[in-house]
Amino acid sequence: MSKKLKFQSPTGMHDILLEEQKYFQKIYEVCEDIANFYQFQKIETPILEETELFSRGIGFSTDIVGKQMFTLRTKGGDYLTLRPEFTASIVRAYIEHGMFNLPQPVKLWYFGPCFRYEHPQAGRFRQFWQFGFEVLGEESPVIDTQVIQIFYNILREIRLKKLIIEINSIGDNQCRPYYKKLLVSYFRSREMALCADCRRRLRENPLRILDCKEEKCQRIISQAPQMIDHLCESCHSHFKEVLEFLDEIGLPYHLNPYLVRGLDYYTKTVFEIYEESPEGRALGALAGGGRYDALTKLLGGKDTPGCGGAGGIERIINLMKTRQLRLKKEREPEIFLAQLGNLGKRKSLRLLEDFRKAKIQIAESFGRDSLKAQLARADKLGVKHTLILGQQEALEGTIIVRDMASGKQETIKIEKVVREMKRRI
Numbered sequence: 001m002s003k004k005l006k007f008q009s010p011t012g013m014h015d016i017l018l019e020e021q022k023y024f025q026k027i028y029e030v031c032e033d034i035a036n037f038y039q040f041q042k043i044e045t046p047i048l049e050e051t052e053l054f055s056r057g058i059g060f061s062t063d064i065v066g067k068q069m070f071t072l073r074t075k076g077g078d079y080l081t082l083r084p085e086f087t088a089s090i091v092r093a094y095i096e097h098g099m100f101n102l103p104q105p106v107k108l109w110y111f112g113p114c115f116r117y118e119h120p121q122a123g124r125f126r127q128f129w130q131f132g133f134e135v136l137g138e139e140s141p142v143i144d145t146q147v148i149q150i151f152y153n154i155l156r157e158i159r160l161k162k163l164i165i166e167i168n169s170i171g172d173n174q175c176r177p178y179y180k181k182l183l184v185s186y187f188r189s190r191e192m193a194l195c196a197d198c199r200r201r202l203r204e205n206p207l208r209i210l211d212c213k214e215e216k217c218q219r220i221i222s223q224a225p226q227m228i229d230h231l232c233e234s235c236h237s238h239f240k241e242v243l244e245f246l247d248e249i250g251l252p253y254h255l256n257p258y259l260v261r262g263l264d265y266y267t268k269t270v271f272e273i274y275e276e277s278p279e280g281r282a283l284g285a286l287a288g289g290g291r292y293d294a295l296t297k298l299l300g301g302k303d304t305p306g307c308g309g310a311g312g313i314e315r316i317i318n319l320m321k322t323r324q325l326r327l328k329k330e331r332e333p334e335i336f337l338a339q340l341g342n343l344g345k346r347k348s349l350r351l352l353e354d355f356r357k358a359k360i361q362i363a364e365s366f367g368r369d370s371l372k373a374q375l376a377r378a379d380k381l382g383v384k385h386t387l388i389l390g391q392q393e394a395l396e397g398t399i400i401v402r403d404m405a406s407g408k409q410e411t412i413k414i415e416k417v418v419r420e421m422k423r424r425i
């Protein structure tokens, strides 16, 4: 006896079935509208990239690179990684295709799956979808504000409410090294009171201690020096302007001195957007991003400022469902086409095409032969009219139009039926 086979999708990776597709579609449409309005061009990049692109771009000591990458070795011996995020790929494409020769800034948007080897839990998957917006070649703080506004607008368009923007500045290569030193010396004197992860972070990536959620670390963090007090002149005025622009457009933000983000490429502004509710907080950020002025150079390109962000589609859908946000109803057919006999079926196939070309939604059940079963189906769909095309009608070039509410039937010429139904619905 052969063993019964039972396959399941891999841990943390899901099929996207009918119900879910509607939500994906909605988010895609909102992103596309916003992208068109703000003049972003769509970009697709390969799902696999050279591993080094991510390890350099995102940072060797980040959790994403250290623990979460799906990496494979090709038959040719190259190391490739399933993208854990898009920004490094977008910058690679910007450099590779000489986009610095285009009028700047270059504004790009994307929508697709990412992969991180995480411990699956609510709002955290191994394959998840992101949409994102990136602006390359412009350093003005107005861009930071506009990027934040784009994500806020998308979430609002989806009708999520009570959104809060958390924002911080983590400085640049001028001011951050000094701040890091201050931070290391502060934490080193309290090292024994930190959790094991933070003791490791102290050596590898001290800034990341700031967003540790462990209670014992939180107490120490709350007294730690803050980046905001140690920004250099240019980072300080840049951040001040970002906040002034946010005030100007009335977006709700909260200054969070502990927001550092999990990717190393950021400079100056970083942000995350949450839904301000216990469920929202438990899910984590709906979107996050910031400025990355040193990334393009780090990946071998010209010195080019950049700023962008990405939203997590599963997390957003999760909240849309919790909040019972209704989606636009699909166009439902108002007409059903029933057929009888071989000739009736053949003519019906052709007639269906005439309705499609006239953009009239019409349902059928060509696999069924009995009229009773077809009328039952029409009833179930709740259509207003059923067209019946039997052997005799097919021979005479006519068709029966049945009013489903009254049961009244009339016979009309088949060549007039599309026009007639257009009039009636």
Ligand code: HAM
Pocket (backbone or CB within 6 Å): 084, 085, 086, 087, 116, 118, 123, 124, 125, 126, 127, 128, 129, 130, 132, 133, 134, 262, 263, 284, 285, 286, 287, 288, 289, 290, 291, 292, 307, 308, 309, 310, 311, 312, 313, 314, 315
């Ligand atoms: P990120 O914060 O790592 O940033 O991811 C962006 C969003 O993706 C998160 O806010 C979250 O909604 C979603 N997300 C992340 N990991 C998971 C997961 N395991 N399961 C479900 N959803 C997840 C980036 O990826 C940056 N590339 C954003 C950016 C663009 N910065 C500048 N430009």
